Amino acid sequence: MEQNYIIPILIFLPMIGAFIGYGIGRVNKTWRNHWACLVTAVVFFGSLSLIGSDATFVMENVCGLGLHFETDGLQVVLAILAAFAWFATTVFSEEYFAHYHNRNRYYFFLLMTLGATLGVFLSADFYTTFVFFEMMSFTSFVLVIHDETTEAIKAAGTYLTVAIFGGLVTLMGLFWMYHMAGTLAFSELADFVAAQEDVSGMYTCAILILVGFGAKAGLFPLHIWLPEAHPVAPAPASALLSCILTKSGIFGVLILSTKLFLYDGTWGYFMLTLGTITMVLGAVLAVFSINLKRVMACSSLSQIGFIVVGIGMQGILGSHNALAAGGTILHVANHSILKVVLFLSAGAIYMNLHKLDLNDIRGWGKDKPFLKAVFLMGSLGIMGIPLWNGYISKTLLHESIVEGIVMLEEVGQSALYLQTVEVLFLFSGGLTVAYMTKIFVAIFMEENPYATKEVHHKSYISKPSMIALGIPAFILPILGIFPHQTMDVIADFSYHFMGAHAPDHAVHYFAWVNLKGAVISVVVGALVYGLFIRKVLMQTDANGNRIYCNLVPEWLSLENKVYRPALLQILPFIGGFFARMAGNLVDGCIAISRILVFNSDGAKFIPGEDQYFSVYTHAEAPKKVYHEDFARSLMMVGLGLAAVLLYILF
Numbered sequence: 001m002e003q004n005y006i007i008p009i010l011i012f013l014p015m016i017g018a019f020i021g022y023g024i025g026r027v028n029k030t031w032r033n034h035w036a037c038l039v040t041a042v043v044f045f046g047s048l049s050l051i052g053s054d055a056t057f058v059m060e061n062v063c064g065l066g067l068h069f070e071t072d073g074l075q076v077v078l079a080i081l082a083a084f085a086w087f088a089t090t091v092f093s094e095e096y097f098a099h100y101h102n103r104n105r106y107y108f109f110l111l112m113t114l115g116a117t118l119g120v121f122l123s124a125d126f127y128t129t130f131v132f133f134e135m136m137s138f139t140s141f142v143l144v145i146h147d148e149t150t151e152a153i154k155a156a157g158t159y160l161t162v163a164i165f166g167g168l169v170t171l172m173g174l175f176w177m178y179h180m181a182g183t184l185a186f187s188e189l190a191d192f193v194a195a196q197e198d199v200s201g202m203y204t205c206a207i208l209i210l211v212g213f214g215a216k217a218g219l220f221p222l223h224i225w226l227p228e229a230h231p232v233a234p235a236p237a238s239a240l241l242s243c244i245l246t247k248s249g250i251f252g253v254l255i256l257s258t259k260l261f262l263y264d265g266t267w268g269y270f271m272l273t274l275g276t277i278t279m280v281l282g283a284v285l286a287v288f289s290i291n292l293k294r295v296m297a298c299s300s301l302s303q304i305g306f307i308v309v310g311i312g313m314q315g316i317l318g319s320h321n322a323l324a325a326g327g328t329i330l331h332v333a334n335h336s337i338l339k340v341v342l343f344l345s346a347g348a349i350y351m352n353l354h355k356l357d358l359n360d361i362r363g364w365g366k367d368k369p370f371l372k373a374v375f376l377m378g379s380l381g382i383m384g385i386p387l388w389n390g391y392i393s394k395t396l397l398h399e400s401i402v403e404g405i406v407m408l409e410e411v412g413q414s415a416l417y418l419q420t421v422e423v424l425f426l427f428s429g430g431l432t433v434a435y436m437t438k439i440f441v442a443i444f445m446e447e448n449p450y451a452t453k454e455v456h457h458k459s460y461i462s463k464p465s466m467i468a469l470g471i472p473a474f475i476l477p478i479l480g481i482f483p484h485q486t487m488d489v490i491a492d493f494s495y496h497f498m499g500a501h502a503p504d505h506a507v508h509y510f511a512w513v514n515l516k517g518a519v520i521s522v523v524v525g526a527l528v529y530g531l532f533i534r535k536v537l538m539q540t541d542a543n544g545n546r547i548y549c550n551l552v553p554e555w556l557s558l559e560n561k562v563y564r565p566a567l568l569q570i571l572p573f574i575g576g577f578f579a580r581m582a583g584n585l586v587d588g589c590i591a592i593s594r595i596l597v598f599n600s601d602g603a604k605f606i607p608g609e610d611q612y613f614s615v616y617t618h619a620e621a622p623k624k625v626y627h628e629d630f631a632r633s634l635m636m637v638g639l640g641l642a643a644v645l646l647y648i649l650f
Helices: 006-025 029-048 074-096 103-121 126-144 150-181 186-194 200-217 225-232 235-260 265-288 292-320 322-353 369-383 389-410 416-444 463-481 487-498 512-533 558-598 622-649
Strands: 056-059 067-070 538-540 546-548
Touching: 006 029, 006 056, 006 067, 006 103, 029 074, 029 103, 067 126, 074 103, 074 235, 074 322, 074 463, 074 487, 103 126, 103 235, 126 150, 126 200, 126 235, 150 186, 150 200, 150 225, 186 235, 200 235, 200 265, 225 235, 225 292, 235 265, 235 292, 235 322, 235 487, 265 292, 265 416, 265 512, 292 322, 292 389, 292 416, 322 369, 322 389, 322 463, 322 487, 369 389, 369 416, 369 463, 369 512, 389 416, 389 463, 389 487, 389 512, 416 512
Parallel strands: none
Antiparallel strands: 056 067, 538 546
16 A cells, blocks of 8 residues: 555644644734634545545654554544544634633644544554554643633543543553554454454453543443533533544444454443443433533433444444444444534533523523524434434444344344343433433523523624534435435445445335334433423422423432542552552561671661661661661662563563
8 A cells, every 4th residue: 555645744734733823822813713724624625635545654663663554444434524523613613712711722732632633543553543542632631621610620630530541551451462462553453363263362451452442432431521521621622522532432442343353242242231331321311411511421422322332233243244334333423423513502502601501591592593403403313313314323223233133033042132232222212312302492492481681782603603513514414315325425435444344235214114213212202301301300499480400419420439439549548558568578578688698797687676777786887887788778779670670571
């Protein structure tokens, strides 16, 4: 394959542009904004030039092992999605941040994060992926903490803690994998695993690698940062966190699942279990939440679960995984576009009201037809309503589960587990309908009994922001109405990367056998909304008005009840215990060595006294004692260094 110099331009242009933009911003804020839009536009149109290419780019000896990039189907799709989302959010950011402080810092790290994210998506080996993955974690941290409120600082701390913990565990897994396979290149790892008669030894290694990628994706049980970071981050940053940065984690999960464990049923069931838990958990949390951005954050958590369910089904279905692979690819693409629309719509609401509680923003959008139409497009898409894009990918994912059930029944095996997953899949789809209906009705249809009459001094949204919102919203029904001309093309472009082949026949998306799943979810959603949200989650206040309530107790928090106590109490106690044991052991060894080896002048060790320096019974000059102890300390250091050297060598 030929060297493609577009690849390093796409990755490093935003990083260089970040420094140039920072300098421009010190002189002229408006030109800084235009510069950021120009850079992201160039990157977006440059990413389109990768369509149909099969090229690589290698930077030898950089960072030790060198950096390796490639453009293989799905990688190009992800790069285009990232560049498009960045361009839209950068255009929207100019109006959103008009009255913010630290805008120079925001644009700097916005562009740095774009370059790092493209480095992840276009990487050809785990080493390159890890380098840019960690860079992306630290640059995006600044976007999360941008507002510097108490809530933002806490959420950013959680985000960074999970990112660092996940990164270190992933690094441990990469060391182990390199030791076993002698390579970290995706294609070479696939060949190595395919040549192994027993791949069970790779599972532990792969699970370690999965920790970091799963944490970034928001996969249970390391999802805790996602519902916390999205509500406190600025809306454009929230959009990028949801639609793109989570996909960098999904990219790593896909590498493990399609390169190392392709057609592996054991790994498939493992991923299916994690995906199902994440899918249901996110949907339930979204139903209970009354903060607009938190609802959509939990929604992202649930949609990541849908994607991972598809990844799991690929392993279970083996070589018949076309439906699962197509559903996975398309739901990654659909969710990315949908969350650009929904989070930027939330940004338009917040920059006018500076509120996110449904009871505060209730009814604000009744007389705003453009925003209502845009938000409706995103809502119908993520609900999976026929003729919108989300319906296409969810149909493929559902049919892959049905296909798995049929395959098991044909060979006489129990399909109870997959049947349970199917029920939870449709139920989660129903919850999606319920919580999206809740926020749409609250914002765009209901009256707010406590709202003051709004005085319109200016338009609530600028024309550039309308374009940034309108274009992706316009795309959603086009993808849903013409799936064979649009979405099937995206899937066909990505099958090679996924280790799948295109289906033998065209999928009849609007046949009753496929529509039935969407109908079931809509019915479930209507029942949950009418009987639970309206009857249970809405209560009457002291003035006789119905308000939205979050009935989940504050103490019911995985982060506060499990992770923080573990990090702040349990782990320090365990670490201190073993540190004390190790310290006492070393002290004992030193004492014995002094008595048996170094005590040439009658020195004597007294337990409970100074264990690091000899206690002499003979009257000697203090200077002589100091020199002798110093020499012995140097000898002990030398022995320690020798032991470390022997450990490294052997």
